[in-house]
Amino acid sequence: LLTKEKNELLTQTDSGTPMGELFRRYWIPVLLSNELPAKDCPPVEVNVLGEELVAFRDSEGKVGLIDAYCPHRTAKLFWGRNEDCGLRCVYHGWKFDRNGNCLDMPSEPPESSFKEKVKITSYATQEMGGMIWAYMGPKEHVSELPKMEWMLVPDTHRYMMKFHIECNFMQSMEGDIDSSHSAFLHSNLKGQIESGGSKMFGREKLRQYSFKDMAPRFFVTDTDYGLLIGARRNAEEDTYYWRVTQWLMPTYSFIPKEPGDTYQCNMRIPIDNHSHWFFRIMWNPDRPLSKEELWDYENGGNIFPEVNPGTFHSKANKSNKYLIDRSLQKSLTFTGIKGIPIQDQACTESMGTIANRTKERLGTSDTAIIQARRRLITAALQLLEGHEPYSSYHGDSYFIRSTAVTLPRDIEVDKGAKELLRAHFNRNEARTNGE
């Protein structure tokens, strides 16, 4: 339960808002690298944090991210020609490089110095881990890329995709760190997670604990990077089954996975206050992804939804009621909606584009959600007072993993699972292995 004011503070990320300024202290992903597949390829519109931008890969292969509108007469640079290290507006031929400098202004007399006076907003970009990242904050505060394990592994070890979601980032992210909903939203009527991916989801024996004990106790610990979220369930008489979610500032999460599993990262990047991009990354630090895994990601609809061709919009969506099958809901699965991401999307989009948190009734299962809200709001308010967020300047703190593990009852999870909660991928080792 939040006041109206707190709910706005939490969900509004336009430039100048407290949360918007906090987000602008982090490097955030704005595109998949393959959306700009080659030097001088067509530009791509980028809407992020309420700002309208356009991205282009210049003749040197570097990515420019600049204002969507030509400063001359405000035509969109999206129509522009990407040529010779700059994007040229088709209206009058003004040309800008990736740093926002005006390189050419052919409509003005050769002797004019107007060109030197005109600059366009540009943001710094980096490419890492198959994504294009941007820093949209003040130049004197440039921060560090988060060093997440999936950003370091070879391409063969990783799969990712993005999806357009029609609601505020926050309510979807709350679902990512909410371990208790899986036993309902994603389950079938026999008490199993309903996904083609039982192999991927780890050993059945352990998974059953989620259904034996549906009300896990939550232990949430503040960390440098965000929150370590332990959901504890009774396992055998002397053991607990722990599912540990990692939440990483400002909008990332690692879903609990057992050692050896293929890991999963979710990222929620605001387009504006009423929609966001959902990036989902699967990675295995130890081996290339298998053919079966890749087939499932691209065709199964279990982990990644099917999209309308040429778009990042899922086929099952609000306008078709997520293709809910009420007879399936009666006979087999809890929702009658197919695929884990679409089940999540149906729930979170149904809250409206900004959930009304003044009406909610939170329980003990919402402990992590409460903490993540508090953490974000606190960091945003502290930034207003001049305190920079620690995590944005300490990318190394993101070198972690989630886990799911059974431990003796008398051992605390952060101690008992210490090694499992650290990332271990060693780029040099991987190379030695011939990758």
Added chain:
Amino acid sequence: LLTKEKNELLTQTDSGTPMGELFRRYWIPVLLSNELPAKDCPPVEVNVLGEELVAFRDSEGKVGLIDAYCPHRTAKLFWGRNEDCGLRCVYHGWKFDRNGNCLDMPSEPPESSFKEKVKITSYATQEMGGMIWAYMGPKEHVSELPKMEWMLVPDTHRYMMKFHIECNFMQSMEGDIDSSHSAFLHSNLKGQIESGGSKMFGREKLRQYSFKDMAPRFFVTDTDYGLLIGARRNAEEDTYYWRVTQWLMPTYSFIPKEPGDTYQCNMRIPIDNHSHWFFRIMWNPDRPLSKEELWDYENGGNIFPEVNPGTFHSKANKSNKYLIDRSLQKSLTFTGIKGIPIQDQACTESMGTIANRTKERLGTSDTAIIQARRRLITAALQLLEGHEPYSSYHGDSYFIRSTAVTLPRDIEVDKGAKELLRAHFNRNEARTNGE
């Protein structure tokens, strides 16, 4: 002509508005019974009087009508499973019965008493006459179902359907009690009502009076249930032709029919201030509806419009200009639009979603409309001062009929047509006749 303030008072029915509170004193239809065809069938979204609700038929066959949003984290209960006398949210499994009690909260520890503290908004429902009715007002003021004749006759004597109309309820209802428009909007160029249903509309001889005397005089009488509206036309030298419309608070009307005809009731139920459900009921107190009548209702488009399959939206609608045929308008009918309900819809939706009554110029033919507005506004303002509406507590007063009849010029209509204006259906008699 109304002031802007009066127009708002008349048309706004959200919770807390004067008219909204008046509507909440009445039992109003929210669904056709067959929209919830079986115990534990899928839930249905219900938007009414500006409120978002969800309806479900539970394991006992009773209908629950509760808040659309789960109180936990505000996911929509529409996705829910309807199971074992309650609707269970698919997100975390919270389950609510038809009275809004939380029956199960599996995400909380078994020892938690949180479940007892959480209630959800619920409204009382009843089923009668093929419809599900709701009472959405304060519990200490629960009123009575209106006792309309069509609610009592056997299913074989009755046909009904509902349609989504893209404007405020009031301007459509004004058309229902406006006897003077038929001779134009619904007529052909030969001076006849243009509908397949000349048989249904009664004897031609009498109908012709409508075209001989196009400016009827209106006699409107206040009654317990609403208004008795007599439209008087000159018939023969010593007779008048009377068409009597009944208007029943808050939004119902009986269209003039001659004795022996199949009767018609229109109901206008606000979805929100900019759209409403139009329920239309045909009934014959004396006999089952004929095959010809049923065929016409389902296929003819004369009395009930054709809808897009699986919806309550008419095929001819604003987006396709109601399929107006200008050559038909030139040669045969007054509008070139096919079917009485679509002719009405084209006119009333064209006024905008809320008609601008500050600009209208009313004449003597609008006497009934003026009186109905006055009656509704007065009742709403009186309720504000603590005076409960009489009709909502006296369902028996709705046991009436409309009529169309020729009377000697020296007899007043309410006296001359007294028996014709009372409903006569006797359930016991009907049963005796083997129905």
Added chain:
Amino acid sequence: LLTKEKNELLTQTDSGTPMGELFRRYWIPVLLSNELPAKDCPPVEVNVLGEELVAFRDSEGKVGLIDAYCPHRTAKLFWGRNEDCGLRCVYHGWKFDRNGNCLDMPSEPPESSFKEKVKITSYATQEMGGMIWAYMGPKEHVSELPKMEWMLVPDTHRYMMKFHIECNFMQSMEGDIDSSHSAFLHSNLKGQIESGGSKMFGREKLRQYSFKDMAPRFFVTDTDYGLLIGARRNAEEDTYYWRVTQWLMPTYSFIPKEPGDTYQCNMRIPIDNHSHWFFRIMWNPDRPLSKEELWDYENGGNIFPEVNPGTFHSKANKSNKYLIDRSLQKSLTFTGIKGIPIQDQACTESMGTIANRTKERLGTSDTAIIQARRRLITAALQLLEGHEPYSSYHGDSYFIRSTAVTLPRDIEVDKGAKELLRAHFNRNEARTNGE
């Protein structure tokens, strides 16, 4: 660069705004004559300057332009029957003539005088040059039709069409008087205007000057009718190449053409503040348009875009990104968008429905744009103070032409091209020639 206030002043044309009142001093085109092809044909909805109207051609062939809504109960007169010198509302049969008088009110008693009291808003219309023109200002200030040459030539010498554009009129009109954008937006990578119409665009030799000298110097002269805009480019050592655009108050322009060419007029008529009608007229004062020209206008997409059948909406539009072909943009043309009008539309619509002129950076190439804004704003403010615009009362001042011509460097364009800048069409002469 304009302040927010000036930008609003410039772009808002609803009734009561300063610019709206200025526009209401001019006769403006509201329909193509062939949209009302015959006496008593179906009425047509007309939205112009933010007003909702309906037009009909009555039994005498005269055009009525009246309020869209029947004053009785505010149903739309668009559904009406056009019969016997008036438009009859289908709801209750009220009938209005082209002057807004109520001719018939059959729903009222014959003795009623209500009919005489009811009038409907009507605007004066004239037909000339294939168009229906309206005067929407105060009756005591009725002005003159502009006497543009294309309005006088025989139908065989003229072709015209209109298109729906999804932005404010002003930003499109600014493109019409912006001679410097052609060398980019409308060109190919070989330095040529890319259009099937090289013949229509005049001699190649001269055209090349546009590409040799891409930063023309602008000379803008105030005239009775608007602005004479000379764009001067270096030609040979002792000559300049002049392209002269005529801008005519309030929203018309003649594109530079060489003597003997087929001329072009653009007109931008506000529908509301966020969209406008674009009328484009081609005419040749000396001869009928050729088969090749007409084929190109109707099929080529170079000068007139292809439209969706039965509409005035272009096939290539915002929703399909104007069918941009990025490989064509790479290899052949500057934009990859086909057809000059669609190239313009893509640019101007991309500015948003009202361009944000507080952010623009204008250069010397924008001289004419700056002057046209100043002229409109000044005239609007002067009208507020009671000074009527000169041009609206002096239609003869519109009898002009644009030109493109090479002149010795020491001769001023308005002197050197004096005869070329006057219209010469002589109706009597043409008649003598058998037309």
